[in-house]
Amino acid sequence: MVNDSKTRRMMKLKLAKTSGFCMGVRRAVEIVLDAANRQQGPIYTYGPLIHNPQVLEILAEKGVTVLDDISGAKPGSVVIRAHGVPPRAKQALVDAGFTIIDATCPRVIKVQTIISKYARQGCAVIIVGDKDHPEVVGLLGYAKGMGYVISHPEDLDKLPSLERAIVVAQTTQDGHLFDSITRTIAARFPYFKVFNTICDSTLKRQAEVREMAKNVDAVVVVGGRNSGNTQRLAQVVEQEGVPAFHIESEAELDCKAIETLASIGITAGASTPNWVIKNVYRTIEALPYQARGRRDLTVFRIQRWLLLSNLYLAVGAGCLSYTCALLSGIRPDFASALMATCYVLSMHILNNFIGREAVRYNDPDRASFYDHNRPILLTLAIVSGAVGLFMAFALGSVPFLVLCIISLLGLFYKVKIIPELFRIGGKKIQRISDVPGSKTVLIALAWGVVTGGLPHLSVSLQITTTMIFVSLWASVIAFVRTAFFDILDMQGDRIVGQESLPIVLGEKKTVRILKQLLVIFLAALIFAPMMHLTTTLAYGMILSVFYIAAVLMAFEQHWVVPGFRFEFLVETLFVFTAMVSGLWQLLV
Ligand code: SF4
Known part of the structure; x- marks a missing residue:
């Protein structure tokens, strides 16, 4: 619904309860910052800590750098990010003299444990997820060479014949896609054991934004352009037939398009810091005042x-x-x-x-x-x-x-x-x-x-x-x-x-x-x-x-x-x- 000058007063703003850092990301960021604030010597993260440019900038300012090459780096502490890493990568770090600070999300550790257990019993492991995602790369490392990644239902045709297998999900996988893949698996390989390891934080976030999209004119999705879970939130909104504005910060807001709307939802990916969400919220909150005319704008400015x-x-x-x-x-x-x-x-x-x-x-x-x-x-x-x-x-x-x-x-x-x-x-x-x-x-x-x-x-x-x-x-x-x-x-x-x-x-x-x-x-x-x-x-x-x-x-x-x-x-x-x-x- 488009706002005319009368209804502009009524622009409704709704912020998703689940927006912003999830437990695993918050924990990883806190671990890195505590280390940076307290520890002496070089601190690295094994790959970019999260897919958020603002947080990465801050870490760089605090001297926390991304470890690209083990052999060329001065030994120090290396933080394993929330996605986790393959066990071999951890061992290589220890062998090279680095101290490991493990910030792997406990929910990712749970999936790694399931994979380890069944791989030890000789089961193949099918991971529903994005092949190149660091979490999936880490999970594959626990499958003892018997891991397969399925990103679409069609990928199932490429699987070799497997007698025993388990199916797990990347923790940030889209719930609907996982259901559709597991339905196909259940029909074709009824003896495979399925573990729905999608993190409830991801499920709740997607369910909430789906519900939100039904009641607003558009949803602003805040988060890094490369963040998979943020991209998925935008997709969920579009699946509901509602426009999604995926932005990294308030500077990218399409204010002209937004101020004409009567109701706007805001959600944010699991790696979006609070202050970025707050800034977006405040910018949108101020838009109707600017459109209402001089007197209202003056009152707002004084306030x-x-x-x-x-x-x-x-x-x-x-x-x-x-x-x-x-x-x-x-x-x-x-x-x-x-x-x-x-x-x-x-x-x-x-x-x-x-x-x-x-x-x-x-x-x-x-x-x-x-x-x-x-x-x-x-x-x-x-x-x-x-x-x-x-x-x-x-x-x-x-x-x-x-x-x-x-x-x-x-x-x-x-x-x-x-x-x-x-x-x-x-x-x-x-x-x-x-x-x-x-x-x-x-x-x-x-x-x-x-x-x-x-x-x-x-x-x-x-x-x-x-x-x-x-x-x-x-x-x-x-x-x-x-x-x-x-x-x-x-x-x-x-x-x-x-x-x-x-x-x-x-x-x-x-x-x-x-x-x-x-x-x-x-x-x-x-x-x-x-x-x-x-x-x-x-x-x-x-x-x-x-x-x-x-x-x-x-x-x-x-x-x-x-x-x-x-x-x-x-x-x-x-x-x-x-x-x-x-x-x-x-x-x-
Ligand atoms: S989305 Fe879930 S599993 Fe992934 S880091 Fe966050 S809390 Fe952990």
Whole structure:
């Protein structure tokens, strides 16, 4: 369906839940990056790690090269990619003095094990797959010279007469093709044993995009041009009679053709990084605004500017400061809110510049925004930092001193200030940022101090249980928000060796901890007024716990996609707490 100017407002965007790195590719990329970030000496991959030019570029930048010729290369570590290799190739590497880091996908290992077992029993092995695909080449190596590759049903005619054989599939094989070949095999050679070894990740991806294609006008398939599984996704879409736009990055988007459509699906191959998908999603998301006319486009641009410059987040910090004051039972004052706003604005802008390498991968749109607006953003950071300190000074010498200390900690976060001898788990710690998980925890603590602690200290220098509780509550809210964005940024953080909490603990464990924290604070908010820790506004703050829990749930269930609108929703959390506080003040 083509969009006219009225329905342009309604362009529906749907991102496939299964798009992006599959388990095996993610694992292989993580293994290589961890090796590159921690190990000394040459690191090679045995063939290109995955069929994705962006990831290969990053690996090259980190000094990870592709091993082309064993004899001419300096010995070092060689990472076996997710596709696996024939056993003979592994042995040759060991004999040549290389250390092997095996990143073969566990699901590919399972197929190799099946083949080995039956080949030892004298069975021939028929592999349904692409003859030249590295995974198939690797699998053939386990068949003890009795392997045959079938790419089309017609290839079955070329098989020699076989008495005993097993049939397996390349893990990324098209499910329909495998079924049609095995049906023919079952009719002609009923005594062959068939193992459907197509990876469920591939099956799910294909099934999802098939279903998606039925409900959209076109599907954008993101992934390397040479990636077999990405090509197959585009084929599946076309089989459903729907146009497929196979692109490697947002630069290849046919915006003119896409902006006329009412509904678009986006999927991505198993070797496509998150940041590439995110960029494509954001570019398409912005198209209707450009087509709607000046006013809508201006609103969109303002919203984008507020979000990318962190100004909206900074206003959120001011809002949180206002809420904390009301929770503590002290009169909210403008100076505290402005101090929190200015501190957060300054630190977050500077951190985007200091950590620009990670920003480049996690959020290329933000990175180019910072490149284009460098002078204005740097000025904003310096001015807001100065205003924040001035406000703290106006609030008293203790708030000023505390703000100076946490500002310095923020500024020196990535600077080598720790003596070389200091280590954690064998890892050299020279900067605060080298401490695993420090980024997530320190940002949250700084928020807690600035929004919860300093307004209190400006009124009384006594450290009370109320001040501690309210600061902790603010820290928890900021922690959940920061950890949540860290989860979204895991791929980029890993590339630059930034060990955020989700990288140290893993995504699932981090989400579990966030949920537990929310439950604990839900209970604490219920009891806090009874224990005279806070005012009764704590009951209103239960709503903010539900707000962030709903965001987490929407993310986990894939109800929303991390684009502009979603990020805006997350950052609105702090504004939401202030709205609840304002209403509470009016009504209670
Ligand atoms: S598609 Fe499946 S088998 Fe292949 S690397 Fe990914 S998870 Fe492993």
